[in-house]
Amino acid sequence: xxxxxxxxxxxxxxxxxxxxxxxxxxxxxxxxxxxxxxxxxxxxxxxxxxxxxxxxxxxxxxxxxxxxxxxxxxxxxxxxxxxxxxxxxxxxxxxxxxxxxxxxxxxxxxxxxxxxxxxxxxxxxxxxxxxxxxxxxxxxxxxxxxxxxxxxxxxxxxxxxxxxxxxxxxxxxxxxxxxxxxxxxxxxxxxxxxxxxxxxxxxxxxxxxxxxxxxxxxxxxxxxxxxxxxxxxxxxxxxxxxxxxxxxxxxxxxxxxxxxxxxxxxxxxxxxxxxxxxxxxxxxxxxxxxxxxxxxxxxxxxxxxxxxxxxxxxxxxxxxxxxxxxxxxxxxxxxxxxxxxxxxxxxxxxxxxxxxxxxxxxxxxxxxxxxxxxxxxxxxxxxxxxxxxxxxxxxxxxxxxxxxxxxxxxxxxxxxxxxxxxxxxxxxxxxxxxxxxxxxxxxxxxxxxxxxxxxxxxxxxxxxxxxxxxxxxxxxxxxxxxxxxxxxxxxxxxxxxxxxxxxxxxxxxxxxxxxxxxxxxxxxxxxxxxxxxxxxxxxxxxxxxxxxxxxxxxxxxxxxxxxxxxxxxxxxxxxxxxxxxxxxxxxxxxxxxxxxxxxxxxxxxxxxxxxxxxxxxxxxxxxxxxxxxxxxxxxxxxxxxxxxxxxxxxxxxxxxxxxxxxxxxxxxxxxxxxxxxxxxxxxxxxxxxxxxxxxxxxxxxxxxxxxxxxxxxxxxxxxxxxxxxxxxxxxxxxxxxxxxxxxxxxxxxxxxxxxxxxxxxxxxxxxxxxxxxxxxxxxxxxxxxxxxxxxxxxxxxxxxxxxxxxxxxxxxxxxxxxxxxxxxxxxxxxxxxxxxxxxxxxxxxxxxxxxxxxxxxxxxxxxxxxx
Numbered sequence: 001x002x003x004x005x006x007x008x009x010x011x012x013x014x015x016x017x018x019x020x021x022x023x024x025x026x027x028x029x030x031x032x033x034x035x036x037x038x039x040x041x042x043x044x045x046x047x048x049x050x051x052x053x054x055x056x057x058x059x060x061x062x063x064x065x066x067x068x069x070x071x072x073x074x075x076x077x078x079x080x081x082x083x084x085x086x087x088x089x090x091x092x093x094x095x096x097x098x099x100x101x102x103x104x105x106x107x108x109x110x111x112x113x114x115x116x117x118x119x120x121x122x123x124x125x126x127x128x129x130x131x132x133x134x135x136x137x138x139x140x141x142x143x144x145x146x147x148x149x150x151x152x153x154x155x156x157x158x159x160x161x162x163x164x165x166x167x168x169x170x171x172x173x174x175x176x177x178x179x180x181x182x183x184x185x186x187x188x189x190x191x192x193x194x195x196x197x198x199x200x201x202x203x204x205x206x207x208x209x210x211x212x213x214x215x216x217x218x219x220x221x222x223x224x225x226x227x228x229x230x231x232x233x234x235x236x237x238x239x240x241x242x243x244x245x246x247x248x249x250x251x252x253x254x255x256x257x258x259x260x261x262x263x264x265x266x267x268x269x270x271x272x273x274x275x276x277x278x279x280x281x282x283x284x285x286x287x288x289x290x291x292x293x294x295x296x297x298x299x300x301x302x303x304x305x306x307x308x309x310x311x312x313x314x315x316x317x318x319x320x321x322x323x324x325x326x327x328x329x330x331x332x333x334x335x336x337x338x339x340x341x342x343x344x345x346x347x348x349x350x351x352x353x354x355x356x357x358x359x360x361x362x363x364x365x366x367x368x369x370x371x372x373x374x375x376x377x378x379x380x381x382x383x384x385x386x387x388x389x390x391x392x393x394x395x396x397x398x399x400x401x402x403x404x405x406x407x408x409x410x411x412x413x414x415x416x417x418x419x420x421x422x423x424x425x426x427x428x429x430x431x432x433x434x435x436x437x438x439x440x441x442x443x444x445x446x447x448x449x450x451x452x453x454x455x456x457x458x459x460x461x462x463x464x465x466x467x468x469x470x471x472x473x474x475x476x477x478x479x480x481x482x483x484x485x486x487x488x489x490x491x492x493x494x495x496x497x498x499x500x501x502x503x504x505x506x507x508x509x510x511x512x513x514x515x516x517x518x519x520x521x522x523x524x525x526x527x528x529x530x531x532x533x534x535x536x537x538x539x540x541x542x543x544x545x546x547x548x549x550x551x552x553x554x555x556x557x558x559x560x561x562x563x564x565x566x567x568x569x570x571x572x573x574x575x576x577x578x579x580x581x582x583x584x585x586x587x588x589x590x591x592x593x594x595x596x597x598x599x600x601x602x603x604x605x606x607x608x609x610x611x612x613x614x615x616x617x618x619x620x621x622x623x624x625x626x627x628x629x630x631x632x633x634x635x636x637x638x639x640x641x642x643x644x645x646x647x648x649x650x651x652x653x654x655x656x657x658x659x660x661x662x663x664x665x666x667x668x669x670x671x672x673x674x675x676x677x678x679x680x681x682x683x684x685x686x687x688x689x690x691x692x693x694x695x696x697x698x699x700x701x702x703x704x705x706x707x708x709x710x711x712x713x714x715x716x717x718x719x720x721x722x723x724x725x726x727x728x729x730x731x732x733x734x735x736x737x738x739x740x741x742x743x744x745x746x747x748x749x750x751x752x753x754x755x756x757x758x759x760x761x762x763x764x765x766x767x768x769x770x771x772x773x774x775x776x777x778x779x780x781x782x783x784x785x786x787x788x789x790x791x792x793x794x795x796x797x798x799x800x801x802x803x804x805x806x807x808x809x810x811x812x813x814x815x816x817x818x819x820x821x822x823x824x825x826x827x828x829x830x831x832x833x834x835x836x837x838x839x840x841x842x843x844x845x846x847x848x849x850x851x852x853x854x855x856x857x858x859x860x861x862x863x864x865x866x867x
Contacts, residue, residue, distance in 0.1 A: 026107050052094040054136060059143040062090040075148075081218065083149045084127070084157035087140065088221030091130050095265040096224070098274040098866070105866045106185050110350060112359060113185040114859040115343055116176065117336065117373060118366035120169025120315065121190045121277060123161045123264075124519065124685030126222045127154070132523050133181075133267040135541075160684040161222075162196020162215035163279070165315060165643065166601040167711050168405060170685065172366055174516040174711075174847040175854075180268030180275045181518070181545060182848055183863040184855050189339035191331065192223075192262050192279035197315040200643050200682040205788065206659030208644055208652045212314075222264055223279070229261035231341040232285060233334050239425035247382050247389040251426040257308045258283040259338030269518050270541045272866040280338045282311035320647040329415055329423055336373040344380060354385055358398035358476075362859035365402045365475070368413040368467040374400060374474035375430040383426075401858050402475040403511070404468070405708045408605065409495055417463040431456055431465060443502060454498045472499045476507075477858055482709035482730045483510040509857065512733060513709040514850035517547050520715045524689035527569045528719065532839075535562060548843035553836055563832050570720060570835070573693040580690050587678060593635035594825055597691055597716070598699040599683060602644035602651035604805050605706040609795065611640070611699055612658050613807070614814055615665070615677055616777045616786075622671045630674050634822050637676045639691060641683035653795040655679065660786040688715070695721035696831075697744075697821055701814070703805045704728045705750035714845040720835040724817060726810070730845070738841040742834045744824075746817035747810040760803050767800055767808055774799075774811040 027035040037045070053062045066086040067073050073082055106113070131137040141151040164170065172188065179186035196213030203209050237254025241247075264277040284307070310327060311334050317327045347361055365371060374396060381392035406412065421428050444450050456473075458464040472478060478496070500508055522529045522544055533540045536552035543549035556562040571591070578589040600606050615638055622630060640658050644651035662677035680687060692698075698716035700707070700723060707729030717723055717734055725731040726747040735743045748756060759765075768775040778796050783789070799807045825831055843849075855861050 026104070050093070050097060052097050052134075053090065054094075054139065056139055056143045056146070059090065059136075059139055060147060062093060063087060063143065063147060066090055080149065080153055081157050083144070083147075084154040085219055085221055087144060087151075087154050088127055088158070091127065091134070091136075091140070092221055092265070094134060094136070095130060095267055095274055098267065098272045099265045099276065101272060102274045102866050103276075105864065109185075109864050111185065111864065112362065112859070112861045113187065114179075114362040114364060114855070114861050115339070116172065116179075116186060116188045116364045116366065117339060117370035118169065118172035118188065118190055119332070119335070119369040120164030120166070121161075121172045121176070121188060122164030122166070122169030122685055123173045123277075124689070125155065125158045125160055126264075127158055128523055129177075129519055130222075130267055132518055133177075133269040135270065159215045159217075160686050162193055162213040162315070163190060165197045167709075168367060171513055171711055171847075174514065174519075175851050176266045176275060176277060177269075177516045177518065178514070178847040178851040180266050180273050181271060181516075182851055182855070183268065183271055183273045183865045184275075184851065184861060185864065186275055186851075186861075188266070188275075188277040189335070189342075190277065190279050191312050191315075191335050192281040193315045194281075194309075194313050197643065198646065202655075202659060202679070202681050206656040206663075208655045210646050224263045224265075226261035226263055229342070230283075231259045231338045233257050233259050233337050235330060235333070235423055237425060239429070241426075241429045246386070247392075248386060249379070249383050249426055249429065251379075251383070254425075255307070256285045257311065257334065258285050259334060259341075261338075261342070269544065274866075278339075278342065280312065280335055282308045282334060284308040316645065318645075318647045325416070326419060326423060329419060332369055333372050333376070333424055336370050337376050339370075340373055340376050340380060344377075354381065354387060354395065355391065357395050361399055362861065363400050364854065364859070365400060365471060367403065367405045368471055371402075371413070371467040371471045371474075372424075372427075374470060375427050378430050379426060382430075396474055398476050400471075400475040401854075402471040402478045404471075404478060404480055404496075407495060407708060408706060412466070412468040412495065414458060414464040414466050417457065417465060420465055428465075431470060440502065450498055454502065468495070469499075472496055472503075477509055478507060479509045479511045479858070480708065481511065481513045482733060483512055511850055511853045511858075512844070513711050513714070513730060514845050514847035515711050515714045515718070516847045517544050517718065519689070520692070521718055525569075525573065525693040525719050527572055528566075528693065528839075531565055531569055545848060546843075547846040547848070550840050550843055553840040557833050557836050563829065563836075566720070566836055567828070567832050570694075570696070577690050577694040581678070581680070585680065589637060589678070590635055590673075590676065593637045593676070594696045594821075595637050595639065595694050596697050596699065597639045597695040597721070598701075599639070599641040599688060599691055600712060602642045602648070602654055604650060604798070605702050607701045607703065607805060607807070608640060608642070608658070609654050609799070609805075610701055610807055610810065610814060611638070612654065612661055612677075613774065613777050613811065614818060615675070616661060616780065617773055617815060618675055618818070619661075619665050619668075619671060620776065620780065622674055623668075627670075630671075633674055634825050635674050636822075637678065639678050639680065639695075641680040641687060641691065643683055650795055650798060653792060656788070657781070657786065657792055657795065660788060664786050688712075692716055692721065693719045695719070696825065697722050697724050700725035700729065700731055701747075702726060702728050703753065703810075704748055705753050706805075707731075714842065717838045718842045718845070720839045722821075722831075722834055722838060724821060733844070734842075737844055738838045742838050744817050744821055746813040748806060748813075753806065756806055756809055757802075757804060764801075770808045771811045773815060774808060 027038060030036055053059045063086050066089040067078055070089050071082055071085060131140055144151045144154065176188050194216060196215050198210035199213040201209040201211055234251060235255045237252055239249055239251045241249040243250055259280045260283050262279045262281060264279065266275040266277055268274065311330055318324045319328050343361060347357055350360060352360065363373065365373065377396050377399065378392055381387045381395060382389060417428065440451055440454055454469065456466055456469050458466055529540065532553065535556055536549065538549050574591045574595060578591050581587045581589050598608060598611050602608055644655055658679045662679060666672055666676050692715050695716055698713065698721045700710055700713045704726050705728060710729040713723055713725065713730055713734060717738065722742065723731060723734060724744045727745055727749050767778060778799065781792055782796060
């Protein structure tokens, strides 16, 4: 006799036991209620338990230990990269000690927790931020210096984490930071993208090229691999519903993929509280198929590995192809299913009845990407927990919360029904049931148009599942992200008006976005932070957690010495940006010029096109002037940075135009002393941390009514940069706070937009009749002034025909606003005062305030401090 093995299990990874599920980190207690020591000699254990390294000698000891053991190196073969890794591992040791204490504390409290699901977390670099939040930057700097390295050089070795792309991901990162700082029990859930979104390169003719982002090329010292935290995720197969006459269903067959957890610690500022970001990597359930390999079928031997790995390879796969669409949907289900499995495991360990789940769990959906979590929780409750449908639906609709980030109907996510039936066969039956036709018909009898508008299924060829509608009906509450900007009002009165009529106004709210002042002031602008601390005479660790204290700066607006110091800090930041561009891009920058910055992902509604057309107008105006007239003008440097989605050809053409305008303008001997244009490739958080403190003016010029909020405007204003913008997004609330005299507005207002679009479509007027200035600019580009004659016509025709984003309507107003800025900048004293007033009034836009709004008004969770 011998042991036998099912051949189907060959090659499958072993599943380690998740020991923590037994203890939940909480020790057993004796009869007197005291903790029992779990194993071994307690005294020996306690004598060797580590405490955080907080002094120079212990930090040096930790650093050297990691050099010798973690990296297997010696002092004579240690590079800056190796030193960075050793430093990161040393800092991570401190973070993990605090993380363990935080988890123990939270499990003892056993209170309600919130989980933030976001497809993006644009974290930036970790080392500098971790040292700031731990309060150990000076100690590490001294220790590293004595060991022969420079801390700033080591910080530069770190590549930004490839976990996000734009404002959605950066907002999520700020909220995690603020959750820890505010001592709130919040975890984030996302995906561990192997190659990020992409590394942006620029070709010789100015085109954007995409390459894999090598952010995981080296050891990542900030993540902890949790090989014991794995979940099986199913795709394809067959689904049987209504088992034994109940609502239960069975989903079987198809492909199974493993979701493996990687944890990233999120330290709070000036507190031991350290939360967690759990990222999922996809792995094959069956690894290498040795039998196929030995049979000579090499492709089949690695097929399952490649198919599984593709799920978390890239953020936002190009969905212009059928494969790309399927991969995106696969990504979203993989992530939400793994996250729900993890959250439910943690809840089950509490031993509470399922009906109490909303009392212990709040799940925030950051936009529509995680909406599949709603039917997935229904599947778990109905199919696995065997709950009646109505009970399960009650639990679901009291557990989820939804943040909407757009007012553009075309941006609301939807998936083809045939694709969903193929990939997730159990889901269609679950999705169709919740908001039945009869319930809408009962409330609005005979209103067939309303029924069609509210349906979760869009009747088209093929049919589509409307994910935003699913989020509306499956959540307890929905919020917009800017009240005064009309975003939350537009959400209620446009895209979700029918749902407001059905559910009532109480389901809809607002939480104005915010940013963390630790990264976006203390970390990126330390000189200004020190000047503020010295001037208002409030400890930094106090005002960085209470940003309203910045209003104390208003007392010093007439202090000439303070004005000089403020201007000196701005100039030093310009010099820093110029140095960065000289070293990394071999570009020379005039630091005496005005710095005009627009850094955003490329999109038509954000109107980088309007900006570059304004630059061309300025260039043509300069060319028509005499040398003596030019000398009277304020020199201006215009900076662009941002990525275009790989399949977004108009946005990519805008980048090409910017690059080629820069080539011509910067080389023209008549104008190069008065106007320069720069496109900085491969935009990142780290690049923003250099650009933002250096700005004199920043541009936030979206078509009115299209920007939900925006947060880059808040970052610029916090650092004393003035704002040029439309009456859109958070620009409005910023103007209300800092005063309209300190911002520069232009353009049509939201109520006029739809009428203008109607006129463009049905009663078009030639560009020449609407704006001679713009017509001249377009003609010059078409003539080949900036090379590539004819290549820009698809871009220019979006303006000449239909002009959906109102370039022709707003252009002359935009040029006038730029002239107002030139005039204001010439009065240097008054400009500096405007800068100070702007920073002083930014207290409202802290993510600490925003996360407390969520905690108190939505999630109902409480702060709890780790001692």
